Amino acid sequence: MSKTSNQKSTEPANKPTVAVFKFASCDGCQLSLLDAEDELLAIAHHVEIAYFLEARTRTLDGPYDIGLVEGSITTEHDAERIRDIRKQCRYLVTIGACATAGGIQSLRNWADVDEFIQQVYATPQYISTLATSTAIADHVPVDFELRGCPINKDQLVELITALVIGRVPRVPNYSVCVECKRRGTVCVAVAKGISCLGPVTQAGCGAICPAFNRDCFGCYGPQEFVNVTSLTRRYESQGESREHLVRLVRNFNGYAPAFRAASDALEEQSHE
Amino acid sequence: MSDKRQFEVKALSRVEGEGRLYVRVDGDKVEHVELNIYEPPRFFESFLRGREVREVPDITARICGICPVAYQMTACHALEKALGLTMTPEIRLLRRLLYCGEWIESHALHMHLLHAPDFLGYESGITMAADHREVVERGLRMKKIGNDLLAILGGRAIHPINVTVGGFYRAPRRSELKKLLPELEWGLAAAVETVRLVASFDFPAFDQAYDCVSLQHPSEYPLNEGRIVSSSGLDISVEEYESHFEERHLPQSTALHSVMLPAATSYLVGPLPRVNLCLGQLLPTARREAESCGIAWPSQNNFHSIVARGIELVAAFEEAVEIVSQYHVEPSVSRIEYTPHAGEGCHATEAPRGLIYHRYRIGDDGLIAEAKIVPPTSQNQGQIEDDLRQFVPSVLQYDDAEATRRCEHLIRNYDPCISCATHFLTLTIDRQGK
Numbered sequence: 001m002s003k004t005s006n007q008k009s010t011e012p013a014n015k016p017t018v019a020v021f022k023f024a025s026c027d028g029c030q031l032s033l034l035d036a037e038d039e040l041l042a043i044a045h046h047v048e049i050a051y052f053l054e055a056r057t058r059t060l061d062g063p064y065d066i067g068l069v070e071g072s073i074t075t076e077h078d079a080e081r082i083r084d085i086r087k088q089c090r091y092l093v094t095i096g097a098c099a100t101a102g103g104i105q106s107l108r109n110w111a112d113v114d115e116f117i118q119q120v121y122a123t124p125q126y127i128s129t130l131a132t133s134t135a136i137a138d139h140v141p142v143d144f145e146l147r148g149c150p151i152n153k154d155q156l157v158e159l160i161t162a163l164v165i166g167r168v169p170r171v172p173n174y175s176v177c178v179e180c181k182r183r184g185t186v187c188v189a190v191a192k193g194i195s196c197l198g199p200v201t202q203a204g205c206g207a208i209c210p211a212f213n214r215d216c217f218g219c220y221g222p223q224e225f226v227n228v229t230s231l232t233r234r235y236e237s238q239g240e241s242r243e244h245l246v247r248l249v250r251n252f253n254g255y256a257p258a259f260r261a262a263s264d265a266l267e268e269q270s271h272e
Numbered sequence: 273m274s275d276k277r278q279f280e281v282k283a284l285s286r287v288e289g290e291g292r293l294y295v296r297v298d299g300d301k302v303e304h305v306e307l308n309i310y311e312p313p314r315f316f317e318s319f320l321r322g323r324e325v326r327e328v329p330d331i332t333a334r335i336c337g338i339c340p341v342a343y344q345m346t347a348c349h350a351l352e353k354a355l356g357l358t359m360t361p362e363i364r365l366l367r368r369l370l371y372c373g374e375w376i377e378s379h380a381l382h383m384h385l386l387h388a389p390d391f392l393g394y395e396s397g398i399t400m401a402a403d404h405r406e407v408v409e410r411g412l413r414m415k416k417i418g419n420d421l422l423a424i425l426g427g428r429a430i431h432p433i434n435v436t437v438g439g440f441y442r443a444p445r446r447s448e449l450k451k452l453l454p455e456l457e458w459g460l461a462a463a464v465e466t467v468r469l470v471a472s473f474d475f476p477a478f479d480q481a482y483d484c485v486s487l488q489h490p491s492e493y494p495l496n497e498g499r500i501v502s503s504s505g506l507d508i509s510v511e512e513y514e515s516h517f518e519e520r521h522l523p524q525s526t527a528l529h530s531v532m533l534p535a536a537t538s539y540l541v542g543p544l545p546r547v548n549l550c551l552g553q554l555l556p557t558a559r560r561e562a563e564s565c566g567i568a569w570p571s572q573n574n575f576h577s578i579v580a581r582g583i584e585l586v587a588a589f590e591e592a593v594e595i596v597s598q599y600h601v602e603p604s605v606s607r608i609e610y611t612p613h614a615g616e617g618c619h620a621t622e623a624p625r626g627l628i629y630h631r632y633r634i635g636d637d638g639l640i641a642e643a644k645i646v647p648p649t650s651q652n653q654g655q656i657e658d659d660l661r662q663f664v665p666s667v668l669q670y671d672d673a674e675a676t677r678r679c680e681h682l683i684r685n686y687d688p689c690i691s692c693a694t695h696f697l698t699l700t701i702d703r704q705g706k
Contacts (some may be wrong), residue, residue, distance in 0.1 A: 024312045027288045027689075028337020028430045034381060035429060037416040041408070044398045055385065056396030057285040057680070074312045104334045107319035116318035121521050121528070129313055150337060150430040208427040212434045214441045217330065219431075247324060252334065 012046060016065040016164055019051035021085055023071025023078050024105055024133060028150040029096035030054055030070050036153045043157070047164060062088030066163050072098040072105060072133045079130070079139055086140035091163055094136045095156065097149035097252045101221055104149075106133040106255035135255070144169060149219040149252040152204050172203045175223045176216050179207035188215065195235040195248060200226040200258070221253035228262035242266050275299040277668070281676050286386040286396065288338050288689040293679060295664055305660045307653055307683075320643040325351055325437055325612045325634060332630070332645065333431045338381075338689055341374035341422070342623030343645075344435040345496055346630040351437045353617030354634050355610050362603035363439040364496075369595045370425045370435070371495040371621070375588040376418030376459065377429065378624035379543075379581045382687045383466065384411025387578050390681040391473040407469065410462050414585070417452070417459045421592060424448045439607030449596050456596060460589040464561055467582035471565040476666075478682075479572040480659060483532065484545030485651075487622050493553045493587055494546060494622045501549055502532075502539065503570065510620045513629050519646060530651040538654035541626030542686065543580035544571060555594070558587035574659065574685045581687070612638030623648050625687045649688045656686055 020030050034040060034055060043049075050060035067089030073079050086092055094100045102109070108116055113131045136142055146155055155171055162169040172178075176198035180187065188194040188210045198207065198216035202223040209216045222228065232245045250263040281293045290311045296304040316335055323331060328347045333340035345367060352359065359367075384407065385397030394400040401408040419429035425444050426432025434441050485506070487498030500516075501507050508516060518536070519528035532539045547554075548570035551562055562569060562583045567576050618631035626648030635641035663682055667675040 022290060024314055026334050026337040026340075028334075028340070031288075031337045031430060034385065035415075035419060037412040037419075040412065041398070041401055041405075044401075049398060053283055053285045053290075054288060055286065056398055057677075058395040058399070059285075074314075078312065103314075104316075104319070104331060105314040108315055111319065113315075116315040117313070119318045119321075120313065120315055133314075149334065150428075205428070209433050212427050212440075212442045214433065214436075244324070247327065251327070251331070 015046065015048040017048045017050040017060065018066045018068065018160065019062065019064040019089065020049075020054070020068045021051070021070070022053070023069065023082070023099065023136075024074040025071030025096070025098045025103065027054060027070070029099075029146075029148075030068070032095075032151050032153040032156050033068075036157050039157050043160060047160065063090065064088055065090050066160065067092045069094050069099045069136050070096055072103045072135060073139055074105060074130050074133045075128060076130065082136060082139050091143045092136075092140065093144045093146060093159060093163075094142050095146045096151050097147070097219065097221060098133075099136045100145045100147055100256070101253045101259075102133045102135050102255035104252050104254075107250070108133055109255055110250070133255070146171070147202050147220040148204055152206070155204060173224055174203050175199055175226075176201045176203050176205070176207050176210075176220070179203045179205070180210050183207050183211060185210045188213065193238060195238075195240045195245065197231075197248060200228045200231050215248070217248060217251060218253050218259065221256045222258035226258055228258055229265055232262055232266060242270055276303075279664075279672055279675055279679070281680060284680060284683060286389070286680075286684060287687075288336070291688070293660070293683065295660065295679070297664060297668060300665045300668055302661050302664045305657045305664070307657050307660075309653070317643045317645055320640050323640050325355070325638065325640065328632070328640065328643075329435045329437065330431075330433070333435075335645070335647070336689055337430050338378055339374060339623045339625070340431050341370055341426070341435070342621060342628050343630075344432065345371060346619050346621045346628050347632070348435065348437050349496065349619035349621065350617045350630045350632050351634070353619060354615035354632055355437070355613065355617070356615070357438060357608050357610055359439065359608065360603065360605060362443075363606070363608075365595055366425065366440060366444065366603075368492075368495050369592055370422065370432070372588040372592040372595075373418050373421035373425065375495075375584060375624050376592070377415050377422065378418075378687075379585045379588070380411050380415035380418060382624075382684075383470065383578055383581055383585070384408055384415075387581075387684050387687070388470065390677075390684060391470070391578070410466065414459050414462055414466075414589075417455045418588075420452055420455070424452065436607055438610055439605075441607065443602045443606040444599075446599055446602055449599050453593070453596050456589055456593045460557065460586065460593055463582065463585040463589050464557065467561045467565060467579065467586060470578045470582050471567065473578070475573060475575040477573070478575055478659075478663060480574070480662060482540040482545070482572055482574070482655070483537065484548050484570070485532075485539045485541050485627060486545045486549050487620060487627060488550055489553065491553065493550055493555070493558075493584075493591070496621050500620060500627070503545070503548065506532075510618060510629070513618065513620060514631070517629075517646075517651075519650065528646075528650050529653050530646060531654060538658045539651065540574065540655045541648050541651050542577060543584050543624075544574055544577045545626070546622060547571075547580040547583055554583070554587055555590045557590050558583050561586050575682075577685045577687075614638075618644075625649065625689055626652060647689070649686070652686050652688065656683060656688070
């Protein structure tokens with residue numbers, strides 16, 4: 001108990017406030033904060049977790065210093081809600097592929113959403129949704145993006161730490177290939193002929209997929225300034241089917257501009 | 273003058289996903305209860321059409337960040353049935369171990385950070401930690417062990433990447449699993465402490481005539497396999513699920529609502545039904561704790577679910593210790609190869625929060641032609657509303673804040689995962705005329 005009271009007496013005054021907001025998503029990225037088991041209580045000591053419905057009932061009103069946003073915009077109401085949240089947050093950070101690129105649910109953007117509703121729900125008139133699933137940055141200015149499906153909890157801890165002490169978060173922007181080499185994994189694309197998205201995908205996961213004998217499937221989205229089409233062309237020349245490549249690029253980050261352009265280009269070629 | 277009141281919880285907290293609760297009462301008569309799931313729909317069953325068989329475990333994992341393994345395991349088994357694949361005993365055992373990891377992570381989180389605060393009078397695990405630091409730290413350490421187990425077997429804790437139709441892309445290394453053994457043994461002892469703690473909580477007297485439903489297996493506690501049984505005597509194969517259970521679409525919800533046929537009645541899935549129906553299959557330590565915790569099983573009070581969850585936490589650690597201790601040789605075959613072809617298959621497994629069912633049809637092109645997914649929370653939704661109808665009269669003596677707190681506590685008995693069911697909670701209590 002003495003430990004507890006000590007801790008209380010040393011609580012920093014005017015702690016920065018953190019709020020966590022959810023839109024269309026699986027909850028996995030905000031869960032990453034609770035998954036920082038070794039750091040969670042220390043974080044709660046240094047910042048005021050002011051709004052985090054998944055973890056606590058008490059909520060404090062804004063404005064907030066840091067707003068973490070999970071999920072994509074899929075309803076009119078959510079499109080309005082994010083504009084209000086933006087006004088309340090000094091730094092607005094998107095966490096994960098849904099908030100940053102629209103998520104797996106952005107597959108609807110290539111389909112007829114009314115048909116989707118009819119397939120899943122017996123009474124479609126009860127469902128209100130937009131035809132598209134879009135990234136937060138399509139609606140409001142975003143200060144920083146954490147990539148990943150899901151995000152890496154160490155990057156989340158780094159982000160909160162950096163914002164609290166007032167420096168830029170250190171998050172790598174090189175490709176998964178760099179992490180793979182560092183890990184000493186034999187290249188699955190070269191050695192096994194597997195169509196792997198590692199060369200065009202931003203690092204952050206630790207290059208786990210190739211270490212488990214499989215393709216990178218792009219959870220962290222496109223790295224800056226990549227030519228995805230040159231990679232898919234290479235795989236096509238090795239005999240990979242165009243249909244497979246469209247599906248490979250069009251998943252959790254499929255609606256991120258670089259991936260989207262690449263899958264659309266592949267489809268156009270098929271129609272020529 | 274009328275005694276009408278209404279209560280509303282606009283955003284339920286300490287649950288996964290988004291929902292609200294609306295209750296309207298007249299005097300002590302409950303006129304209307306509505307669990308409104310407003311989490312926006314994401315249409316997984318639609319966009320799975322036209323995807324490759326091997327993509328399904330990667331995609332369905334994204335339905336839920338808390339229980340991705342449940343989706344992966346159910347999808348893999350259903351698709352393996354469609355393809356006529358039989359798993360090796362080694363793969364089967366590693367899949368049980370993977371599921372143990374998810375049960376540990378999910379149960380430890382729910383018990384210590386989300387549900388125990390209701391019993392001990394705190395708004396969150398974070399606040400509770402100021403007075404019960406050891407309990408919260410113990411819970412976090414257990415949760416971490418579950419996540420570490422998931423990372424060794426699955427590559428990472430959330431949305432594992434090593435699960436595939438036919439087995440694992442790579443078998444876990446013996447050295448990595450053995451290194452975790454001391455922590456798993458610590459976890460087993462810690463979970464026993466936790467069961468004893470939660471069994472000492474005060475439970476509201478709230479016995480209901482639940483029809484409990486779970487998988488049941490003759491020789492093991494249900495995770496990946498078994499027949500579907502109920503406390504009312506149902507005993508069917510998984511293939512018969514859709515003849516006995518039906519999903520209905522109600523206006524207040526983006527989740528479909530499951531009922532048991534023929535009378536369209538509510539039923540209960542999750543830890544309480546599993547302990548009630550499968551007590552005999554628990555491993556010795558878990559069984560000893562179940563029998564000595566002071567609750568008579570079968571229990572008809574879902575406030576006891578936190579104890580059932582604790583017993584399952586012991587069970588998951590106990591089984592993990594057993595499997596890891598016996599993992600002497602890495603299997604030479606970590607996955608069964610296949611060529612996709614037309615077929616249909618369904619399967620049910622036990623997610624941490626209850627029975628989960630998937631059915632897939634593969635077309636002639638080897639791609640998914642149809643998918644049906646029934647998560648645990650949509651099955652429990654009717655039962656949660658039935659519970660509230662019975663429970664609300666007992667909280668009307670309190671002001672709105674306290675009445676709401678008590679209703680939320682009841683809802684958390686279910687560890688609802690609303691992201692899964694769409695598909696978080698907002699409670700409205702409408703006390704009409706006030």
